[in-house]
Amino acid sequence: MKLHTLGTGGPMPDPRRNASCYVLEAGEAKLMFDVGRGAIASLAKKGLPFPRINPLFISHHHVDHIGELADYLIASWLAGRREKLRIYGPPGTKAIVDALMGSVYARDVEFRTGGETVFGPFISAEVTEVRAGAVYDDGAIKVSCAEMEHGHGLPFTSLFRQNWICLAWRVECGGKTFTFSGDAVMSDALVRLATGSDLHLQCCYMAASELRNDHLKGVGKYTLACSDTAGKIAAQAGVKHLVLTHFKRMEPALLDVIAADVRRDFAGPVSLANDLDEIEF
Numbered sequence: 001m002k003l004h005t006l007g008t009g010g011p012m013p014d015p016r017r018n019a020s021c022y023v024l025e026a027g028e029a030k031l032m033f034d035v036g037r038g039a040i041a042s043l044a045k046k047g048l049p050f051p052r053i054n055p056l057f058i059s060h061h062h063v064d065h066i067g068e069l070a071d072y073l074i075a076s077w078l079a080g081r082r083e084k085l086r087i088y089g090p091p092g093t094k095a096i097v098d099a100l101m102g103s104v105y106a107r108d109v110e111f112r113t114g115g116e117t118v119f120g121p122f123i124s125a126e127v128t129e130v131r132a133g134a135v136y137d138d139g140a141i142k143v144s145c146a147e148m149e150h151g152h153g154l155p156f157t158s159l160f161r162q163n164w165i166c167l168a169w170r171v172e173c174g175g176k177t178f179t180f181s182g183d184a185v186m187s188d189a190l191v192r193l194a195t196g197s198d199l200h201l202q203c204c205y206m207a208a209s210e211l212r213n214d215h216l217k218g219v220g221k222y223t224l225a226c227s228d229t230a231g232k233i234a235a236q237a238g239v240k241h242l243v244l245t246h247f248k249r250m251e252p253a254l255l256d257v258i259a260a261d262v263r264r265d266f267a268g269p270v271s272l273a274n275d276l277d278e279i280e281f
């Protein structure tokens, strides 16, 4: 397998990092995980073939993970996609796709189909809403997911909490395993999902030493794994290679602090992803 890290930043604007987007090459297939800010430009820079990237797996509905979803649906169709984009995501994903393509960008689609007929009819998406267990199996590739804790300890209404489903993903192909935490803090479900992974891609938002005020302490505790827990997750799961991502905009020296913190907890290889990296495993 080969992982392309196309967006390794978070929600804060960062001149060095796009928001969440990854493409995993598994055998002949190209699977995409999240489609956040900058995804389209990164895919184009890498020369990845838009029409052949399918399915798309969405971790959750924060804007830094789905901000370019409509753009991707239109751009991949203009680039030659003739199959529906198969999207797997948490409950609520279908309503988002329907709103974007049926309402927000309905005129864009009508312009390109009713006026510029050269592109043919618009080919949209087939959305499957999932929340745990096996979700995809084409004979060569198996994908499963699990629910993560991402902000669930914050003072939301119970209704919001019921509708805020955040997923981590596990892909098995040709004897290799890739896992991706999505946005998550440490949990038994995350450790179980990542167990034995050949490459575990883990959000690691900040250096623990930077969690100085109550708000940031809450981020580290309830919302996103930071350098004090990312290595522990990898150690407990026994992963073979830990790749950190989803960094807050920070001084480069703090990335060295993150690496040192994580290496104290995890003895295996640790990499800090940059946009446009490729990692074969």
Ligand SMILES: [Zn+2]
Binding pocket: 060, 062, 150, 183
């Ligand atoms: Zn998030």
